[in-house]
Amino acid sequence: MAEKTIDRSNEYVRIESVTKRFGDFTAVDNVSLNVYKGEIFCLLGGSGCGKTTLLRMLAGFETPTTGRILIDGQDMADTPPYQRPVNMMFQSYALFPHMTVAKNVAFGLEQEGLPRAEIDRRVGEMLDIVKLGEFARRKPHQLSGGQRQRVALARALVKRPKLLLLDEPLGALDKKLREHTQFELINLQEQLGVTFIVVTHDQEEAMTLATRIGVMNKGQIVQVGTPTEIYEFPNSRFVADFIGSVNMFDGQLVEDEPGHVRIRCPELDATVFVSHGISAAPDAKVSVAIRPEKIEMSRAAPPGGENRARGVVKEIAYMGDMSVYLVRLDSGRMLRVTIPNTQRHDERIAWDETVHLSWDPSSPVVLTQ
Amino acid sequence: MKPRGTFRNTALALGLAFLYLPILSMMVFSFNNSRLVTVWDGPNSPTLKWYAKLFENSQILDAALLSVKIAAMTATGAVVLGTLAGLVLVRFGPFRGRAMLSAMTTAPLVMPEVITGLSLLLLFVALEQLTGWPEGRGVLTITIAHITFAMAYVTVVVQSRLAGFDDSLEEAALDLGAKPAKVFFAITLPLIAPALVSGWLLAFTLSWDDVVISQFVAGPSATTLPMVVFSKARLGVSPDINALATIMVLVVATGVVLSSVWMRRQERKRRLEEQMARSDAG
Numbered sequence: 001m002a003e004k005t006i007d008r009s010n011e012y013v014r015i016e017s018v019t020k021r022f023g024d025f026t027a028v029d030n031v032s033l034n035v036y037k038g039e040i041f042c043l044l045g046g047s048g049c050g051k052t053t054l055l056r057m058l059a060g061f062e063t064p065t066t067g068r069i070l071i072d073g074q075d076m077a078d079t080p081p082y083q084r085p086v087n088m089m090f091q092s093y094a095l096f097p098h099m100t101v102a103k104n105v106a107f108g109l110e111q112e113g114l115p116r117a118e119i120d121r122r123v124g125e126m127l128d129i130v131k132l133g134e135f136a137r138r139k140p141h142q143l144s145g146g147q148r149q150r151v152a153l154a155r156a157l158v159k160r161p162k163l164l165l166l167d168e169p170l171g172a173l174d175k176k177l178r179e180h181t182q183f184e185l186i187n188l189q190e191q192l193g194v195t196f197i198v199v200t201h202d203q204e205e206a207m208t209l210a211t212r213i214g215v216m217n218k219g220q221i222v223q224v225g226t227p228t229e230i231y232e233f234p235n236s237r238f239v240a241d242f243i244g245s246v247n248m249f250d251g252q253l254v255e256d257e258p259g260h261v262r263i264r265c266p267e268l269d270a271t272v273f274v275s276h277g278i279s280a281a282p283d284a285k286v287s288v289a290i291r292p293e294k295i296e297m298s299r300a301a302p303p304g305g306e307n308r309a310r311g312v313v314k315e316i317a318y319m320g321d322m323s324v325y326l327v328r329l330d331s332g333r334m335l336r337v338t339i340p341n342t343q344r345h346d347e348r349i350a351w352d353e354t355v356h357l358s359w360d361p362s363s364p365v366v367l368t369q
Numbered sequence: 370m371k372p373r374g375t376f377r378n379t380a381l382a383l384g385l386a387f388l389y390l391p392i393l394s395m396m397v398f399s400f401n402n403s404r405l406v407t408v409w410d411g412p413n414s415p416t417l418k419w420y421a422k423l424f425e426n427s428q429i430l431d432a433a434l435l436s437v438k439i440a441a442m443t444a445t446g447a448v449v450l451g452t453l454a455g456l457v458l459v460r461f462g463p464f465r466g467r468a469m470l471s472a473m474t475t476a477p478l479v480m481p482e483v484i485t486g487l488s489l490l491l492l493f494v495a496l497e498q499l500t501g502w503p504e505g506r507g508v509l510t511i512t513i514a515h516i517t518f519a520m521a522y523v524t525v526v527v528q529s530r531l532a533g534f535d536d537s538l539e540e541a542a543l544d545l546g547a548k549p550a551k552v553f554f555a556i557t558l559p560l561i562a563p564a565l566v567s568g569w570l571l572a573f574t575l576s577w578d579d580v581v582i583s584q585f586v587a588g589p590s591a592t593t594l595p596m597v598v599f600s601k602a603r604l605g606v607s608p609d610i611n612a613l614a615t616i617m618v619l620v621v622a623t624g625v626v627l628s629s630v631w632m633r634r635q636e637r638k639r640r641l642e643e644q645m646a647r648s649d650a651g
Contacts, residue, residue, distance in 0.1 A: 061540055081543040094541035098559045107555075108545035142642045159545065 010037040012163060012195050013058065018067030020053050027053040029219035030067070037162075040189055040196040042206040045216035046242075051199045054216075055165050058197065059088045071163060082111070087161040091168040093152035095140040101151050102127070102136040108159040126158040129188070146177050153185075157192065166198045170205055182208045203243050207231070215239050231291075236369050240289040247295075247335050248367075249288045256282055261366060262306075263288055267333040273306040275361035280368045287367040292336040294363040297325065297349065302358040309357045311335060313349060323348070327355060392618060399611035406606045419612040429597055429613060436577055436594040439508060443515035443576035444569045450516065451523025451568060452561075458524070459531040475525060477518035486585030489514045493586060506588035514586045515579060519572035526571065530564035 013035040020028040028050040035041045043051040056062045057069060060081035069076045071085060087108070096104050102123055109119045127133045130150040140148055149172070156164055169185065170178045186209060189196050200206050206213050207227045214224045215238075223235045234240035237248065251265035251272065263272045265288060272288050280286055302308055314334070315326035318341075325337045337357065349355055398406055400415035423429060454474045458467070477485060493503055493510050503509050538560070542552040558565075580595045587596065598610055 059540075059544055061543075081540070082546045082548055084544075086544075088541070088544045090537045090541055092535060092537050094535065094537040096538060096542070096556060107542065107547070111546035111551070138646075139642075141639060142646045144646050147646070155541075155545070 008036055011035075012037045012039075012072060013197070014068075014070040015054075015058075016068040016070070018054070018057065018064045018069060020050070020057060020062060021065045026219050028057070028064075031219075031221050032067075033214060033221060033224065035195060035197060037195055038193060039211045040186070040198060040209050042198045042200055042210035042213045043216055044200055044203060044206040044213050044243075046201055049216040050219040051201075051216050052167060055088070055167055055197065055199045058163075059086060059165055060084050085161060086163045086165060087156040087159055088165040089152050089156045089167065089169055091171055093140075093148050093172075095148060095151055095155070097140050100137050100139055101132060101143070104140070104151055105155045105158050108155060112159070122158055126154045129157075129191075130154045145172055145174075146181065149173060149181065153188070157188070157194065160192075161194060163195045163197065166196060168200055168202075169198060171200070171202070178205070185209060215242060217242075232365075234289065234365060234367070237287055237289075237367050240287075240365060240367060244291065245336060246289045246291055249290075249333075251286055251288055253280060253282060253284050253286055256280070260361070263366065267329065267331045268309050269330060270306050270308050272364055273361045274364050274366055278366045278368070280366070284368060289365045289367055290359055290363055292324070292338040293322075293340075295335070295337045295357050295359050297327070297337050297339060297355050297357055299349065299353065299355060301356045304358075307359050307361060307364075309335065311355060311357065313351055313353050313355055316349075316351060325349070325355075327357065395611050396615045396618065399608060399615040401608060401611075404608065406608055406611070419608045420616075423609045423612045423616075426609060429594070429609070432592050432594040432597040433613075435508070435591060439512050439515065439593060440573045440576040442512045443519050444572040446512065446516040447519035447523045447572040448565055448569045451520045451572075452527050452565060454520065454524045455527030455531055456557075459528055459534075475521050477521040478525070480518075482518075482579075482581040483585075485518055486514070486582040489517065489582070490585040505590075506586055507591040510586040510588070511583050511591060511593065514582050515572075515576040518582065519575045522571050522575060523568035526564050526568040527561060530561050534560065 011034050015031055015033040018028060018031050019026065031054060043054060045051045053062060057064055060076065060079065076084060096107065099107070105123045105126055106119050109122060124133070127136055130153060132147060132150055132154065135143060135147060140151065143151065149169070170181055173181060182205065198209055210227055212224060212226055213230050214221045215230060216222065217238050223230060223239045230239065231243055234243060240246045240248065249265040249267050251263040253261060254264045254271065255262035258277045260276065261274050261278055263274065263286060265272060309329050311327035311329040313325055314328045317324040322338050322340045325339065327335045327337055329335055335357065399419055400417070401409055402413035402416045402418065403410035458471055493506060497503060538556055539552050542556045543549070547555060578595055580599050583593050583596055587593070601607060601610055
């Protein structure tokens with residue numbers, strides 16, 4: 001997805017050094033974060049990283065132990081969930097089982113005390129938007145998973161919130177439906193101009209949906225950036241490893257210039273030349289991360305004495321659009337390489353062939369933490 | 370090892386006989402012509418004369434009416450208090466005194482009824498001497514006494530229903546702008562209604578057939594049906610009691626059968642609808 005430009009002048013949510021402790025356990029650890037109007041911001045992390053707790057604090061179901069949360073410039077400390085300009089879509093959807101689809105969607109509007117005619121009109125409109133008009137009189141248990149998900153979305157959006165919180169919005173859907181729904185979500189978000197904060201553990205979901213991603217680990221936000229930034233320029237071993245797959249080598253800085261660096265990795269025969277400078281102490285221990293799709297593989301040895309390795313193909317996984325090769329280097333280290341299957345009948349490299357691997361000096365990422 | 374057919378059938382017959390033979394014999398003897406409960410007057414039976422006698426016996430009819438009234442009040446009171454107690458125990462997290470409350474609300478389940486009855490009697494007498502309330506003992510004291518022990522059962526039923534309750538439903542309602550009281554009445558209450566109904570019926574039954582506690586806290590003005598039956602039985606069982614018991618068994622059995630048929634039908638309908646939803650295009 002092409003990345004949208006974010007209007008940073010229009011801050012909508014501000015989280016100021018928020019910490020949440022449950023007894024001895026720190027679920028959210030000193031998190032500060034700004035989310036701008038019209039964004040789809042994804043909080044991405046494994047289970048127990050504190051992303052859901054953070055979301056629940058925004059909704060008002062948990063109160064921060066320390067720190068402040070401001071929504072639209074207002075401190076939310078004393079605002080109960082039912083008075084916040086925020087709606088949430090729950091992971092379990094939390095549809096009221098004793099009410100019909102239309103009643104579920106109308107519930108939020110009824111609390112505002114709107115006239116019946118207006119409630120009916122807005123519910124009807126919303127159900128049409130999520131294409132559930134004909135299911136208005138069904139009960140939740142009479143719906144499929146995808147339909148339930150759309151009811152939950154309609155119920156949260158019908159109140160026209162400025163900010164919608166989504167907890168694993170696509171988690172319960174199967175793969176095909178998930179892809180389809182992702183794009184529907186983005187369309188809806190653009191159409192209604194709502195700011196989304198999405199919690200997910202699925203990096204693919206985060207990459208497709210998000211204008212920006214905040215990667216969380218152990219209660220802290222370790223990196224915030226656009227999907228490209230997070231993928232191409234991870235700032236730590238954790239992020240590099242968590243997002244996509246990566247080949248990571250420990251090494252030592254042997255040459256550190258403003259425009260380039262050279263790193264010697266015991267597991268690679270040749271030195272790694274990186275065509276951008278880094279900030280690290282001389283002789284520092286660093287890691288070099290190379291994405292599998294950025295490695296070229298050939299039978300002939302590439303020119304040049306750097307950024308290369310040699311190995312034997314040990315495993316090939318054919319995935320249709322691409323193939324994943326596991327190559328054992330001379331040092332014994334396994335390296336992951338993905339090659340797109342652009343041609344149908346080309347001379348593919350087979351098991352136990354000796355191959356040469358190389359990569360562009362701009363590809364490796366040097367990680368110091 | 371799978372038991373053989375004859376063994377299985379014998380075991381089943383013995384089990385059923387153990388459970389239902391006493392009731393069956395009572396029902397049969399309710400149609401007996403003889404005054405003596407244990408002697409079957411073959412030539413003149415069956416007869417409905419004890420049923421006719423029963424409906425002429427105002428003492429029994431009054432007592433039955435009173436029992437229904439007390440049971441209904443008890444059930445209602447126990448459901449309200451039991452729901453509150455269950456809600457507090459499940460929803461309010463670990464507060465000071467939670468363990469104490471939990472133990473105390475369920476204590477009547479294990480407390481011998483004589484103790485409960487006696488202590489309530491002492492309490493009522495002391496209260497009357499101190500404050501003048503309750504004035505004597507009667508319907509009010511019986512109802513209060515029944516509520517105290519029936520509430521424990523309701524609490525347990527409601528508690529287990531609430532424990533399996535998806536908290537996010539309430540959170541969703543809050544999130545949609547409903548104030549906590551509104552959430553309780555619009556979401557929580559309808560969803561735990563089945564537990565409230567079964568709690569109500571349970572409390573009703575408990576109150577309906579209680580003798581021991583009633584015996585302690587009843588006054589001369591209030592005699593419940595079980596108390597009448599009990600006192601009559603001590604003078605020798607008269608066959609009209611058999612007739613009464615037969616009617617009660619039939620009423621209860623019909624109720625149970627109807628409700629289980631209804632529940633099974635609901636369940637089947639729901640499963641069918643879920644299947645249809647799954648086969649629909651998502």
